[in-house]
Amino acid sequence: MVCTGCALLCEDVEKYDGEVRDACRIGTAHIRNRQQINPMVDRKVVDMDSAIKGALDILSHAKRPVFVGFGNSITETQQTGIRLAEKIDASIKTFHTGIIENILNNRVKTCTLSDVRDYADVIVFWECDPMNTHPRLLSKYAYYPRGEKRQHGWEEDRIAITIDLRYSHTASICREVHKIHPGLDADFIDALIDGLHNKVPKTTYDKKQILKLAGTLKKAEFGVIFAGTGMTTPQDAIIRLMDELNEVSNFHILPMTPGYNLRSIAAQLHGRADSGIDMHEADCVLCLGFDLLNSLPVHEINGKMIVIDPNDTISSRYADVVIPCAAGGVDCAGSAVRMDGVEVDLPRIMESERISDASIMNQLLEAM
Amino acid sequence: MRLQFEEFLAAPECKIMIVTYPDIFQIEAKLKYGKFSREYQDLSAIIMLDSGDLKKIGIKDGDTVAIKSEGVNVVVTAKESEEEHPGIGYMPESVWSNILGVYPVSATVSRSQQEIPAIDELLSRSVS
Numbered sequence: 471m472v473c474t475g476c477a478l479l480c481e482d483v484e485k486y487d488g489e490v491r492d493a494c495r496i497g498t499a500h501i502r503n504r505q506q507i508n509p510m511v512d513r514k515v516v517d518m519d520s521a522i523k524g525a526l527d528i529l530s531h532a533k534r535p536v537f538v539g540f541g542n543s544i545t546e547t548q549q550t551g552i553r554l555a556e557k558i559d560a561s562i563k564t565f566h567t568g569i570i571e572n573i574l575n576n577r578v579k580t581c582t583l584s585d586v587r588d589y590a591d592v593i594v595f596w597e598c599d600p601m602n603t604h605p606r607l608l609s610k611y612a613y614y615p616r617g618e619k620r621q622h623g624w625e626e627d628r629i630a631i632t633i634d635l636r637y638s639h640t641a642s643i644c645r646e647v648h649k650i651h652p653g654l655d656a657d658f659i660d661a662l663i664d665g666l667h668n669k670v671p672k673t674t675y676d677k678k679q680i681l682k683l684a685g686t687l688k689k690a691e692f693g694v695i696f697a698g699t700g701m702t703t704p705q706d707a708i709i710r711l712m713d714e715l716n717e718v719s720n721f722h723i724l725p726m727t728p729g730y731n732l733r734s735i736a737a738q739l740h741g742r743a744d745s746g747i748d749m750h751e752a753d754c755v756l757c758l759g760f761d762l763l764n765s766l767p768v769h770e771i772n773g774k775m776i777v778i779d780p781n782d783t784i785s786s787r788y789a790d791v792v793i794p795c796a797a798g799g800v801d802c803a804g805s806a807v808r809m810d811g812v813e814v815d816l817p818r819i820m821e822s823e824r825i826s827d828a829s830i831m832n833q834l835l836e837a838m
Numbered sequence: 839m840r841l842q843f844e845e846f847l848a849a850p851e852c853k854i855m856i857v858t859y860p861d862i863f864q865i866e867a868k869l870k871y872g873k874f875s876r877e878y879q880d881l882s883a884i885i886m887l888d889s890g891d892l893k894k895i896g897i898k899d900g901d902t903v904a905i906k907s908e909g910v911n912v913v914v915t916a917k918e919s920e921e922e923h924p925g926i927g928y929m930p931e932s933v934w935s936n937i938l939g940v941y942p943v944s945a946t947v948s949r950s951q952q953e954i955p956a957i958d959e960l961l962s963r964s965v966s
């Protein structure tokens with residue numbers, strides 16, 4: 471079975487006698503629990519048909535609709551969602567896809583997680599903390615396992631480095647740890663680029679440490695940067711760093727995507743024209759598997775809100791229409807794209823009466 | 839608890855930059871008990887502060903602090919960090935931190951007598 475608890479999409483998870491085996495803390499909680507919500511219109515519980523009718527009513531009157539999220543839905547739902555957006559000229563907003571865009575545009579070199587396991591000798595965790603977000607990354611691919619060219623594993627064959635705003639849990643297993651000052655990410659990159667060119671950097675950071683880091687990166691046979699997608703570093707600085715690194719070394723980048731299927735929606739939306747409606751101007755906001763109000767104050771949403779989600783969220787409490795759905799890969803089957811671009815089939819883990827978000831989007835598409 | 843305004847105004851302030859971080863136990867609590875649960879709130883509505891900064895504002899580990907940034911006011915529990923990071927506060931990613939703005943956020947932190955607001959209350963009164 472496959473766990474959709476994060477974008478690693480671990481394929482070795484088992485459910486046996488009601489117990490989830492081999493999943494991490496996040497995966498186990500994700501598979502076993504659901505904060506179920508009722509279908510609602512105007513915050514009153516209704517049946518599913520009425521909730522879907524309520525959503526249709528809002529969508530059919532919308533002049534400036536915006537769809538948000540999509541990263542926590544199976545690929546099939548995303549495809550239907552895009553068709554629905556095209557039909558009513560809605561803008562689709564996903565978040566944290568900057569590095570994926572650069573990969574899709576071939577601006578930065580990337581690799582698969584299997585490549586990391588087999589070949590990576592220098593692994594950099596840049597503004598990310600997989601021990602807390604993608605817990606099995608280190609044990610399955612990035613650090614601990616032996617690989618084709620890394621038979622001695624982490625003890626001898628791999629060097630892990632953390633570059634972050636804080637001393638994270640992941641930092642505690644790394645040989646080198648570099649702290650970035652908040653807001654000074656680009657300065658760190660500039661200093662590092664100087665170091666890569668054997669120049670003593672003009673910087674407020676520790677020059678010796680920067681030169682040591684540059685030396686380690688230059689010696690990499692197969693380097694990989696796991697980049698936090700919420701990282702505050704400007705995208706152009708990341709591209710510049712990757713270009714410079716690949717002049718003197720061999721480096722790949724992998725985005726630590728927050729949604730389990732963010733890579734898929736980013737690829738599907740790549741190069742597609744979008745109506746570009748601003749969230750604040752939207753008269754209808756459809757949240758698909760995404761808790762918008764977790765990050766945006768409620769008073770900044772001026773339109774009607776529709777929420778399609780397997781769980782009770784902050785947004786569902788404020789939404790005009792709530793449509794509960796099955797959770798992708800748990801109680802409905804489908805497919806998804808792992809954080810490194812590998813397609814994965816998601817079988818259903820447990821029986822459920824819940825309707826998939828793909829089926830809900832289909833109903834909306836057909837009725838519009 | 840009513841806001842004891844004089845005391846709040848008189849409380850010494852410390853300027854900090856706020857940075858968010860992910861916490862596996864908080865993510866697990868969200869999945870197990872939901873975002874409106876006490877378990878999730880206890881692991882979310884916190885800020886990790888440098889021991890020197892705690893002293894500056896006259897509080898100890900576990901006390902309540904008010905964080906202010908551009909008109910937004912959030913009350914959370916202060917925790918003392920084991921490592922030194924003067925001038926920087928670390929908050930788990932959640933609505934209690936996100937409401938302060940886009941990271942890194944400049945803010946002031948001071949002692950507070952207020953209770954930590956639940957999510958509904960936080961969203962309704964966050965703009966002071």
Ligand code: SF4
Nearest residue numbers: 473475476480494497
């Ligand atoms: S690492 Fe991610 S995909 Fe793997 S078991 Fe944990 S949550 Fe699930």
